[in-house]
Amino acid sequence: MTPRYARHKRTTLAIATSVAAAALLTTGLTSTGAAAKSDPAAGASPMLLSSSARTALIERAAAEAPATAEEIGLGAKEELVVKDVVKDADGSTHTRYERTYAGLPVLGGDLVVHESPKGETEGVTRATKAALKVADLTADITKSAAEKQAVRAAKAEGSTKSAADRAPRKVIWAATGTPKLAYETVVGGFQHDGTPQELHVVTDATTGEKLYEWEAIQTGTGNSQYSGTVTVGTAKSGSTYQLNDTTRGNHKTYNKARATSSSAGTLFTDADDTWGTGTASSSSTSQTAAVDAHYGAQVTWDFYKNVLGRNGIKNNGVAAYSRVHYGNAYVNAFWSDSCFCMTYGDGAGNVKPLTSLDVAGHEMTHGVTSNTAGLNYSGESGGLNEATSDILGTAVEFYAANSKDAGDYLIGEKIDINGDGTPLRYMDKPSKDGASKDYWSSSLGSVDVHYSSGPANHFFYLLSEGSGSKTINGVSYNSPTYNGSTVTGIGRDKAVKIWYKALTSYMTSTTNYKGARTATLNAASALYGSGSTEYNAVASAWSAVNVS
The missing domain is CATH 1.10.390.10 (Neutral Protease Domain 2)
Incomplete structure (x- = not known):
């Protein structure tokens, strides 16, 4: 079956891995639970925070981080770095932290501190229960050796054109077993199916052994569907219109025109604000795939905002962007944290674009996961x-x-x-x-x-x-x-x-x-x-x- 697209019309809106389980550890206090309410869900549901309100919560948590670290029993060499704060309608907060040890990032050291509306700590959810204690912070192997090991690991996964994308950095690996001094190397290149690669390889800094690896480019597939005639946000610049949704964090959709480079591509523009033909085309300039991707991003934004009280992927009111016509007959779609964007291939014969509602929802959710729980992709x-x-x-x-x-x-x-x-x-x-x-x-x-x-x-x-x-x-x-x-x-x-x-x-x-x-x-x-x-x-x- 060859998917086809019904006619789409764009009009401007009015202004228009198998690792240790996370456990709820109660630091001598009561664990988070629902108080007796006539409508419990109303109190525990997340609030829709403005960007400024979220920033203020993060700044306050950052200022209190040293006291929080002491309160929940972290060691003298450990510090907390605020990643995000979620606030419930009843005033409860859930502050997500990354951790450092002697100034080094701790991979698998993340935790969430739960506070009552009165600011009392009610519990801590930790990625690891192991105590952080590394006797020697001097590596026995060189960064060069760690880099070579990481490239070998990437090639063993069948990737091509692999090379270190980021130089090895010294970290504490705490996600599995006893915490160890390690190097984290990010290997770039392409996976076997043409998907870009951002393979994170963790190498023991004492023995040179590979401890763990995960792929940061998170792929997914979904429904290439008939979305019919839809209305989405565009913006006028001079005498032309752009696929730029100014009402949803300035989400833009770009044309990769078969390229596989890391650039965004060329922003889609149109003279009359009527986009696409409603039929899949093998042309690398077809607007139809862009229509579906742009519409999918709009619906996903609205779902998260109206149903879950989340203001964009990072909950800060800023949109990611979309790229279509990626590669030649590329049969996939993927989310990348490094570009903060969704990317869609055109599928078999370049006539089955993987641009649809649930593809957009799937890919943008990878971004949400990365900016919340950060579930390791292995x-x-x-x-x-x-x-x-x-x-x-x-x-x-x-x-x-x-x-x-x-x-x-x-x-x-x-x-x-x-x-x-x-x-x-x-x-x-x-x-x-x-x-x-x-x-x-x-x-x-x-x-x-x-x-x-x-x-x-x-x-x-x-x-x-x-x-x-x-x-x-x-x-x-x-x-x-x-x-x-x-x-x-x-x-x-x-x-x-x-x-x-x-x-x-x-x-x-x-x-x-x-x-x-x-x-x-x-x-x-x-x-x-x-x-x-x-x-x-x-x-x-x-x-x-x-x-x-």
């Missing part, structure tokens, strides 16, 4: 990273309520990458794609992250819709359970809010499936109360995918 945490993008990308598709493509729990059903009309992934029964896992097992961390996402996707479907046979928006589902139980769903809206709350308040870079269960139970407790129907449903849904 092992179980990598599977949870991918699942988060599938979950919230699916939520974006449902939120759009676009009559040309109703929301569903199928991933990639329109782009036909498999060549037989089947989706890439199924949330109700992930194993139907032939590779994804329905349930957790001890070997899950060794599975590709796009397939180890299966149990989390399955959990989300069960939590939303429940087990068994049913039809939703014309699509038939039949979701099984590991333990033969019957799960009753609580509705997608509540499930989305629980997952997002868990991601932004209780997950860390090293969260694995056991940690995700803890994080979502904490989130359900904060939103709806411990022992509530929603809390019990979260527990049941995890048990149904063998996470208990």
